[in-house]
Amino acid sequence: MTRESWTTRLGFILAAVGSAVGLGNLWRFPWMTAENGGSAFLVVYLGIILLVGVPGLLAEFVIGRRSKRNPAGALYRLSNGSGSWGIVGLLGVFTALVLLSFYSVVGGWILRYVGASVTGAYFGNPGYFDAISFGAEAAAFHVAFLGLTSLIVVGGVRSGIEKATTVMTPLIVVMLAALAVWAISQSGADAGLAFYLDFDADYLQANPISVLQAAAGQALFTLSLGVGTMITYASYLGEDNSLAFDGSVIAILNTGVGVLAGLVVFPLLFALQGGLSETAAGGGPGALFVSVASAFQQVPFGQLLAVGFFGVVLLAALSSSISMLEIPVAYLVDEHDVSRRSATLGLAGLILVTGTVCALNPDLFTTVSGPVVDTLLTAGLAGFLVFAGWVLGGDALAEYGTGSGRIARALGVPWLWSIRTVLPVFLLVTLGLSLGLV
Ligand code: TRP
Numbered sequence: 001m002t003r004e005s006w007t008t009r010l011g012f013i014l015a016a017v018g019s020a021v022g023l024g025n026l027w028r029f030p031w032m033t034a035e036n037g038g039s040a041f042l043v044v045y046l047g048i049i050l051l052v053g054v055p056g057l058l059a060e061f062v063i064g065r066r067s068k069r070n071p072a073g074a075l076y077r078l079s080n081g082s083g084s085w086g087i088v089g090l091l092g093v094f095t096a097l098v099l100l101s102f103y104s105v106v107g108g109w110i111l112r113y114v115g116a117s118v119t120g121a122y123f124g125n126p127g128y129f130d131a132i133s134f135g136a137e138a139a140a141f142h143v144a145f146l147g148l149t150s151l152i153v154v155g156g157v158r159s160g161i162e163k164a165t166t167v168m169t170p171l172i173v174v175m176l177a178a179l180a181v182w183a184i185s186q187s188g189a190d191a192g193l194a195f196y197l198d199f200d201a202d203y204l205q206a207n208p209i210s211v212l213q214a215a216a217g218q219a220l221f222t223l224s225l226g227v228g229t230m231i232t233y234a235s236y237l238g239e240d241n242s243l244a245f246d247g248s249v250i251a252i253l254n255t256g257v258g259v260l261a262g263l264v265v266f267p268l269l270f271a272l273q274g275g276l277s278e279t280a281a282g283g284g285p286g287a288l289f290v291s292v293a294s295a296f297q298q299v300p301f302g303q304l305l306a307v308g309f310f311g312v313v314l315l316a317a318l319s320s321s322i323s324m325l326e327i328p329v330a331y332l333v334d335e336h337d338v339s340r341r342s343a344t345l346g347l348a349g350l351i352l353v354t355g356t357v358c359a360l361n362p363d364l365f366t367t368v369s370g371p372v373v374d375t376l377l378t379a380g381l382a383g384f385l386v387f388a389g390w391v392l393g394g395d396a397l398a399e400y401g402t403g404s405g406r407i408a409r410a411l412g413v414p415w416l417w418s419i420r421t422v423l424p425v426f427l428l429v430t431l432g433l434s435l436g437l438v
Contacts, residue, residue, distance in 0.1 A: 003068060003334075004157040005238035011162040013246055016224075016233050018165035018319030020254040021172060023106055024222040026313050027288045030262035032218050034196055036211050037203035044204070045215040046255065052423055053219045054251050056381050057230055058400060059388040059419050061243040064234030066392070066399045070330035071228030074235065079391050088383040092228035095376040096327035097347070099227065101354040102369040103324060104149065107317045108141030108359070109133060111148075113289060114314055117306035123297045129286045139359040143352055149321040150348040153329055154341055157236050161322055168315045173253070175312045176260050182305070183267040192270030196262050209433060216430045217374050222254060226377035226384070229323045232330050243400060244408035264309070265292060272298045288313075325351075374434055382427040389420035 006012040033041050067074035072093050076086035112132055113122070122128035132138060152164045183189060204211055220226050234243070265288070272295040296306040325347060332343035358365045388396045397416050401409055432438035 005236050006162055007158055009241050014169040015161055015165040016250045017253045018169040019224045019229050019323035021257045022316050022320030025258040026261045026316055029258040030265045032214055036214050037200040038198035040199050040201050040204040048215050048219045053223045054247055055415055055418050056225045057247045058243055059385050060230035061234040062388055062396050062399045064231035065237050068235045070334045071231045072331050073334045074231055092380050093328050093331045095227045096324045100324040100351050102358050103321055104146045104355045105142045105359045107145035110314045110317055111145050112141045113310045117303055117310055120303055122293050129289045134362045139356040142355045142359050149325055150344050152322045153325045154344040165319050168319045172312055172315050180260050180263040183264045186271035188271035189267030192266035196266040220377045226381035228327055232327050240403035242404040242408055244404050268295045378427050378431045382424045385419040385424050
């Protein structure tokens with residue numbers, strides 16, 4: 001059977017943006033910014049996106065387009081059958097399963113909040129989130145979210161993923177922009193903007209390492225790096241366009257959506273709620289749900305707006321979760337001749353179990369979604385960079401150059417040396433810091 005490919009270049013870009021834009025942007029990013037020095041954090045974060053994120057994205061693209069394979073098959077074949085490199089790729093397949101196990105639980109919460117916005121179930125009930133976040137019902141909603149994810153993935157690259165994300169991704173941007181305009185126009189929104197974008201250089205100076213770590217972790221997660229999502233998506237590229245151009249567009253749109261999400265969340269909280277609630281101030285998985293939900297309670301048509309808001313979050317989460325499931329599916333289809341249908345069903349069955357375990361264990365959930373994921377992503381991306389830089393080497397540069405314009409080509413050699421030297425070292429130091437080894 002011939003391998004599938006995207007119908008158009010735009011289809012690929014929208015699918016990749018759909019993967020990148022997710023809970024990382026809508027929920028994690030605004031909080032990280034507010035907690036780490038406001039716009040001072042933003043500056044560091046933008047620097048890392050540009051200097052680590054984009055080169056990393058390009059390394060994954062190069063591996064994917066050159067091999068036309070899932071991460072495990074890509075590293076194995078491109079290294080002429082090295083088992084060790086195959087294992088590095090396989091680690092990505094494993095990480096995808098870990099990621100989806102917790103992401104799908106959060107997806108379940110969102111699904112529930114969309115429904116609860118229609119009925120108004122959480123209005124006037126600040127304990128709602130705690131009541132629904134873990135337990136048997138949380139597990140049931142996780143299964144429902146996983147079902148939606150599988151339904152798209154089973155449709156394949158063109159009629160499943162591409163079709164879904166070509167509708168969802170533009171819708172996310174438009175709806176979020178509309179919500180931001182509305183939120184900023186509320187009286188009292190200024191306090192929220194000041195809190196969000198306050199330039200706290202002192203904080204940065206006092207905590208340079210933790211800010212750097214936070215920014216690096218966020219940059220990898222939000223660009224879907226270190227697992228092989230971008231290897232897999234680029235493996236479905238049919239024609240050779242400029243990877244550097246496509247990668248820049250993806251990074252810019254993704255960052256824009258993060259900033260936009262902050263423009264919705266903070267004005268909303270300050271204008272309508274007079275600031276951060278207790279739960280929100282500490283961040284944590286419940287922050288978005290508790291505070292945003294209670295803010296909507298105060299406005300006319302609040303229920304309708306809440307449905308819109310949680311609807312956007314749901315679309316964003318779904319267009320990301322399909323990119324996680326697609327990695328192991330592609331692996332089984334490419335390497336083990338399993339049909340897409342059986343692969344999707346079998347893997348959904350597996351994640352049904354692992355996700356349920358997460359939905360029943362708050363402590364496990366917190367560990368998996370935090371340190372475990374951070375470690376796996378950082379190590380994974382370091383592996384991909386070293387692979388592209390040293391194993392592919394000149395071939396990586398040739399693949400990068402195919403289809404690229406003059407400016408991109410001029411940046412090729414600096415790109416190659418950065419992924420060979422500085423960037424892996426940077427990632428390993430971040431990894432060591434977070435594991436307490438350095
Ligand atoms: N980037 C997505 C977000 O911000 C999450 C995501 C999707 C992801 N695929 C990934 C994260 C692969 C890491 C690796 O929510």
